[in-house]
Amino acid sequence: MERKRIYLVGLGPGGREQMTQQAYAALADADVLCGYTGYVDLVRGWFPEKETYTTPMTQELARCRWALETARGGKTVAMLCSGDAGVYGMAGPLLQLTEGG
Template sequence: MNNKGKIYVVGIGPGNYEHMTGMAIKAIEESDIVVGYSTYLDIIKDLIKDKKTDTSGMKKERERCLLAIDYAKEGNIVAMVSSGDPGVYGMAGLILELISDEIEVEIVPGVSAANASAAALGAPLMHDYVVISLSDLLTDYELIKRRIDAAGRGDFVVAIYNPRSKKRVKQIEDAREILLKYKKKNTPVGIVKNAKRVGENVVITTLDTMLEHEIDMFTTVIVGNNNSYIKDGKMVTPRGYKI
């Protein structure tokens, strides 16, 4: 144990060892304690089998962060684990909001769900894009719809997180209807479940027919812009380079 505590906020990417950064692995290896959502720790169980761990379930984000801070105050090096990138709907912001000056914090980036899904689809994020979560647990739903409308009006590629759950089914339908005001019906849409994880499933379809396919909380949906197209089974958004 070190006299001065530290927190690494670590993005583990999709979860497979080969998709984690070297710094993420190093930070976890250096840590005395690893804290995180139980599902995420299970993904990296082989990496943390000799570590002290502390886990909790969904909706316990604040408690996990305070726990990590308490461990660091005791002089431990702590890895607070997030899937994807910790600064994209992850724990980085909350840790920085709650932390006090005496604790050092280092944010370790990871491959986000949008990036992992894009790689599985081809190159859909080659031009300007936005990432929008359809979860209204922490964001007013009317604001979410306004942001989708703005993204459609600006002809952005749109990466959609948390598109549908068992209880929340209408939001992805609303998002599609909003985007259809600005995008063509045959706009390419990529639907990726478990991106770069075991059980990965990739579907490339269109805005018109996207709801005919399975979409759940393990899915990221990427809607192209008006120049996106499909080539040899891959989704491409041209950057505009001369070829």
């Protein structure tokens, strides 16, 4: 099966009107929305057909491992973060768990 990708998506400071077009496009392209339960709940209504995977706070490494395995299995995953995915989000933990990271 073809390896897919993981998008790290910063939800921005507020509602849909404050999200970048690139972030929204990543959510639309993804097969699965993954993240802290509260963040996924914010966007679930925009994409009711999408599979979701959520965990509570403090389960960041488990989310990253799940996202990596799911992408290796052939699905595109959108990992949701608040604000900037590189500063307040999951970029660091996800990169640490990647091969060679």
